[in-house]
Amino acid sequence: MQQRAINVVLTGVTGTALAGMLVAGVAAASDDSAPQKQFKPERAVAAQEHKAPRQDALKAPEKKQPAAKTEAKPAEKPAVAKDSNNAKKGPKALLSGKTTSSYFWDDGSGVRGDTGAPASGKAMQKGMFASPSWPMLTKVRVTYKGRSITGFVGDRGPGEPSHRGVMLDLDTYTFRYLLDGKKPASKYNAGTGEGHLKGVKWEVLSWGSGAGKKGKPRPFGS
Structure with missing residues (x-):
């Protein structure tokens, strides 16, 4: 037990x-x-x-660097433009005004009232003008509707029309060129039906040494 x-x-x-x-x-x-x-x-x-x-690096936004500032320089004015403007102006006028002009071509042919050879003794030619009073060989520039021609006084005229305000006679070629820039039909005919140009600007660039009177144009024989 x-x-x-x-x-x-x-x-x-x-x-x-x-x-x-x-x-x-x-x-x-x-x-x-x-x-x-x-x-x-x-x-x-x-x-x-x-x-x-x-992950943080991927999510972080990239900082943009500010663009470099560039200062714009004012454009320089070309000197050529100034020179070209002076060239267009040409020589300074001694005297200027406006008148009504007619045209002529005096070569002794007798056509259209031809009175014979020019009074200066020089042959009729393009750029020869006639004045009732200015000295012979006076250099003159004429302008009409923006077109200009420089010529010289080589004859006397207009005669009677100068007493009615027509103080300058232009050769046929100059007359037609000032009118519309074209050439005349012939030496004796401008080919337009126009016999006068009103408001032609004249400028005396130099006085000639021949017979005549300086100053504003005067009617023939006065």
Whole structure:
């Protein structure tokens, strides 16, 4: 009876010891695997922290550098334009005014009232004008509707028309050119039906050395 009681006690002690060993083994196994299970979250966090700067770098806007400012220099005025303007103006006039002009071509032919060779002794030519009073060889520029011709006084005239305000006779070529920029039908005919040009501007550029009177034009014989 006593022996059975001892066996029961030993059996209980042995069972308790075995149960304790099993619990300790399970706990040890749990402790060995715990670090591995805990490492994964830490590694994931570290990976996220490592990747975060790249995402921020991609999202960060690039700063644009301001464009360099360039100062515009004022355009220099070409000196040629000034010279060309002076060339267009030509020599300064000593005297100027406006009158009605007729045309002539005196070469001794007797055509259209031709009275013979020009009074200056020079042959009739383009650019020869007739004045009732100015000195012979006076240099004159005439302008009409923007067209200009420079010539000289080489004959006397107009005669009677000068008393009616016609103070300048132009050669046929100059007359037609001032009218419409074209050439006359012939030396004796301008070819337009127009016998006078009203409002012709005249400018005396230099006085001639021949016979005549300087100053504003005067009617023939006055």
